[in-house]
Amino acid sequence: MSGRYLVHTFGCQMNAHDSDRMEEVLRGHGWRAAETPAEADLIVLNTCSVREKAEQKLRSEVGKLAPLKRENPGLVLAVAGCVAQQEGEKLLERVRHLDLVIGPDNIADLPALVLDQMAGAPPRAHTVFDLDAPRFLAAAPARGSTSTPVSAFVTTMKGCDERCSFCIVPYTRGPERYRPATEIVDEIARWVEAGSREVTLLGQTVDSYRDPSLPPPASSDPDESQFPALLRAIAERVPGLGRLRYTSPHPRHATAALAEAHAELDVLARHVHMPAQSGSDRILKRMIRRYTRVEYVERVRRLAAARPGITLSTDIIVGFPGETDADFEATLDLVREVGFVSLFGFKYSPRPYTPALKLEDDVPEAVKSERLARLFEVAEAQTRAHLDRLVGTTQRVLVEGASKTAGRVSGRTEQNEIVHLDAGDLDLTGAVVEVAIVRAYKHSLFAEMTPAARDALAAAPRPSAPRAPRRRRALTLLS
Numbered sequence: 334m335s336g337r338y339l340v341h342t343f344g345c346q347m348n349a350h351d352s353d354r355m356e357e358v359l360r361g362h363g364w365r366a367a368e369t370p371a372e373a374d375l376i377v378l379n380t381c382s383v384r385e386k387a388e389q390k391l392r393s394e395v396g397k398l399a400p401l402k403r404e405n406p407g408l409v410l411a412v413a414g415c416v417a418q419q420e421g422e423k424l425l426e427r428v429r430h431l432d433l434v435i436g437p438d439n440i441a442d443l444p445a446l447v448l449d450q451m452a453g454a455p456p457r458a459h460t461v462f463d464l465d466a467p468r469f470l471a472a473a474p475a476r477g478s479t480s481t482p483v484s485a486f487v488t489t490m491k492g493c494d495e496r497c498s499f500c501i502v503p504y505t506r507g508p509e510r511y512r513p514a515t516e517i518v519d520e521i522a523r524w525v526e527a528g529s530r531e532v533t534l535l536g537q538t539v540d541s542y543r544d545p546s547l548p549p550p551a552s553s554d555p556d557e558s559q560f561p562a563l564l565r566a567i568a569e570r571v572p573g574l575g576r577l578r579y580t581s582p583h584p585r586h587a588t589a590a591l592a593e594a595h596a597e598l599d600v601l602a603r604h605v606h607m608p609a610q611s612g613s614d615r616i617l618k619r620m621i622r623r624y625t626r627v628e629y630v631e632r633v634r635r636l637a638a639a640r641p642g643i644t645l646s647t648d649i650i651v652g653f654p655g656e657t658d659a660d661f662e663a664t665l666d667l668v669r670e671v672g673f674v675s676l677f678g679f680k681y682s683p684r685p686y687t688p689a690l691k692l693e694d695d696v697p698e699a700v701k702s703e704r705l706a707r708l709f710e711v712a713e714a715q716t717r718a719h720l721d722r723l724v725g726t727t728q729r730v731l732v733e734g735a736s737k738t739a740g741r742v743s744g745r746t747e748q749n750e751i752v753h754l755d756a757g758d759l760d761l762t763g764a765v766v767e768v769a770i771v772r773a774y775k776h777s778l779f780a781e782m783t784p785a786a787r788d789a790l791a792a793a794p795r796p797s798a799p800r801a802p803r804r805r806r807a808l809t810l811l812s
């Protein structure tokens with residue numbers, strides 16, 4: 334028994350990646366995608382509890398589906414992801430029209446659990462971490478498929494051992510478990526074979542990677558991380574890969590060996606997103622980040638020095654418990670000192686089960702808002718100055734797909750800037766095009782193809798390229 338499914342995703346790229354695996358698992362059991370909720374036999378809301386708004390959105394979406402469930406009692410309504418893991422049975426008690434609650438580690442069990450529901454089983458919560466035998470569902474890209482993305486995401490690990498005091502991830506995703514390097518490399522090779530040009534490695538602390546197929550390292554020292562070796566293995570064994578990115582690294586694991594990998598491997602993009610969270614040592618300590626501001630700056634400088642032109646972006650939380658004006662000024666100072674070209678800023682909000690709940694949420698909401706606005710003001714000025722500096726330069730852009738403006742396409746430079754360009758009748762999706770930057774917008778650039786690029790395209794028509802653009806999310810993975 335199967336039917337039509339609809340998966341609705343909230344939150345970060347890890348969740349989007351989990352949703353893709355859910356869809357693959359369902360399709361493997363004969364399910365087909367529904368276009369609308371009304372024609373679905375199964376609706377999965379894949380949730381996120383990292384930010385407050387995602388939880389609010391879930392409550393609102395579940396509420397909206399209640400009339401549909403009344404009209405169609407056979408509809409199976411499931412909640413997956415971090416809120417599912419966090420709330421488990423409690424969610425079933427609170428939302429009476431919910432049938433299934435399924436944790437991130439239990440995606441492979443989804444088709445069987447849905448069948449049970451269709452056969453009349455009582456509502457069920459299945460949220461078990463696969464600690465003893467971690468399962469990583471491999472993506473199954475199809476060669477030449479129109480759904481093959483230009484830029485694919487590949488999981489390297491799951492869970493997190495860091496336990497930052499504000500973060501719920503260690504509770505909703507469990508402890509760190511790693512995927513064997515051979516599996517990761519093989520999956521990347523399959524994406525490239527299918528037509529993807531770029532891969533982003535995904536992990537909650539992606540740079541703490543250890544290969545579980547090798548003997549365990551002598552200690553848990555960050556220098557023992559096998560992430561640089563993984564990057565080298567990918568570069569060596571998948572020579573057809575155009576660009577390699579990773580998200581999100583933790584500054585503690587940004588070792589000298591990682592900087593050396595950036596110096597050696599051309600395939601690594603010249604951009605690193607390195608969450609800082611605060612520029613005040615006092616607040617970093619309360620956040621249990623386990624680095625000081627000086628250490629953070631040393632590590633990102635070492636990365637930037639390894640390869641000319643590396644740009645840096647970051648995540649910042651404002652209004653963490655106890656954050657004074659001086660602490661916040663230290664954060665602004667860090668943003669200026671490092672010269673981030675972009676950042677994601679968030680107001681602190683208490684999350685269930687986190688150690689920071691023991692701290693008084695003592696920064697008034699109005700102060701948090703004011704600090705966030707000031708942070709964005711500084712960051713946007715830096716973004717704008719950076720984009721302005723690029724006007725008149727030549728860049729190589731990986732075209733991801735059609736832009737919102739007819740006749741235009743958009744893509745990313747090696748440094749991660751968004752570039753729009755006129756493509757005319759040319760199908761450039763998936764091509765790496767040399768462009769001259771002619772204009773800077775607030776968050777992106779406008780460019781023209783160089784004459785050399787036009788000649789090259791005219792002389793060598795490209796093989797058919799993948800069509801699906803990269804799905805980029807507003808939120809990064811935490812780290």
Ligand code: SF4
Pocket residue numbers: 493494495496497500501502503537538583811812
């Ligand atoms: S912020 Fe990142 S490193 Fe810290 S606990 Fe959350 S996922 Fe782990």
